[in-house]
Amino acid sequence: MTEVIQESKIAKFREGLPKTRLPFRENILKTAENTLSTLDFPTTRNERWKYTRVAKIATKSFTAKEGIIGTLHLPVADAYTIVFVNGFYNQELSSSESPEGVTITALSSATEATELLGKNVRVDTAVFPALNTLHATDGAYVHLKAKTIVEKPIQIVHVLTGEHTIATTRNVIVSERFSEAEIVQVFLAGNATESFSNNVTEIFVEENATLSFDKLQNETEGNFHISTEHVKQAAHSNFKINTITLNGGLVRNDLFIDVEGENVETHLNGTYVLKGNQHVDNHTTVDHLKPNCESNELYKGVVDESATAVFNGKVFVRKDAQKINAYQSNGNVLLSDTASVNSKPELEIYADDVKCSHGSTTGQLDEDAVYYLRARGISEKSAKALMVTAFIGDVIDKIDNESVVEYVHAALHERFGWDF
Amino acid sequence: MIKIENLHASIDGKEILKGLNLEVKAGEVHAIMGPNGAGKSTLASVLAGREEYEITAGSVDFNGTDLLELSTEDRAREGLFLAFQYPVEIPGVSNINFLRTALNEIREYRGEEAVSAKDFMAMVKEKSKLVELDSKLANRSVNEGFSGGEKKRNEIFQMAMLEPKLAILDETDSGLDIDALRIVAGGVNALKSDQNATIVITHYQRLLDYIVPDFVHVLYNGKIVKSGPKELALELEEKGYDWIKAELGETV
Incomplete structure (x- = not known):
């Protein structure tokens, strides 16, 4: 029997991309492979992609190649820094030491990450994380041992350079119990055109750990960026993420936070400042699975010229998650007649003793x-x-x-x- | 200081000012009184440069400059100050940051050095005392959550900081209790000199007990119809505006 399979856009897109160099478990790669053989790139008929067209990415062919860059202007001068250029670890630009109790290394060489790698990410339904899983070249592995308190920030830098380059990066971050750290992840572009950065970051915040995560997106217009963070928070943990979008042509952020323990604090803030033909889409999901937790979400943006911003924030409060305080707010200012915003805050509450609010404003x-x-x-x-x-x-x-x-x-x- | 001649202004095609004449010299305080709808606030807005109003005729000379040719900000930089009847709340913009920006843009326009942070704070401290404005208010967002009295005191505080040549007080007394009125008037009087001038726009005579005018003008139906010494204000308070209308030969 012969099967005729019509080549999907995804199959074409994947031609020539190297297989992942990361230590994934076989079953995760299999699931991702299965996803890509059944799903194609999302279209605007897909509710999660209603306002963001990825055709510009889907119809291009990108190559994974190492790049050379000049001097970097980094947000934090005094930090433990790890640098990736086009998704390849750059030892020369990275710090040579890690603080005590902390592992900061290229994920490709971190065999100990295998158990966690891919554990947090749904690759069965999402195309970009599945692509990331199958083709990630490298990324940061940051592991904080229990009770480790890091004084200086840990800085993960991704630089995109060249024409039609793809940087597929994957990070795994583990904050063991009672650890405290601050991580800055920054995306930059140096002489990049029509290039694409596809990042997935898996974050595990264990019991009583405190983690602050600043994500700075400062690539240039004319490049594409899709990133996904999956965060799991255990009891008594405190996690804060600030997503700051300063530049970039087409930017999509998917942030998922699963609150899996009691007495957890979650803060997610974001700001985006757009002009030209920029398109920036923030999708966030906070899933309260356990009682007695608090989440605060504040996203604000300014949109000028012909730019478009999209915000979709979802908060789930599951049946047994009583005494939840969940607040969500999105505000937008439009500076021109041709700027646009699509904002959709959503709450889904299955518990009956909670305090939740959400709101969205868009004005001049x-x-x-x-x-x-x-x-x-x-x-x-x-x-x-x-x-x-x-x-x-x-x-x-x-x-x-x-x-x-x-x-x-x-x-x-x-x-x-x-x-x- | 300022010479307004035959000023005509309209909004949405409706003429509000219909040939207004007024001259104010340095060192003088002029009060403009009149019934509701006479055009008092329109005059204030037109002088400050509010863009909704269309000037159809007339001229305004401000210290040798054609005021009507200037943008709102340039009028302020030339030394014109309007104390708003309804000061606007601006969430997130601190009073301090706002005033320092204003002061430095005015200085830059005049070719002067920017004020140092230290001198600026000393100025804030000194001038806020003048209107008994709690220095904490200076650090809050512009007018946000201020009481009516605090907003008006904040207007006079800004006036003290910017040291205008001509201040126009638009119904500054409205909504003030007697204590707040005294404080506001005290601030205005303290800022008075022979180099500057004040136009007080009010519906009631009460404010003029505290800010004593050199001249009182009655604005009616878009024109100054009567001018006199400060006693005119008392007469208006006592008799209302109907006798003016009668004098003009209108039936009341």
């Missing part, structure tokens, strides 16, 4: 306020900048690390001329 700058500021001698441009920076300042204030805050301010100054 208050003209009366602009006039008031101008009547005090402030130019129209400065007046708008004052108001815009105040608006997203709420989110930037959530970043604890001063160097990161300065980096964000400098990036916004450079791109928009705004001062904070």
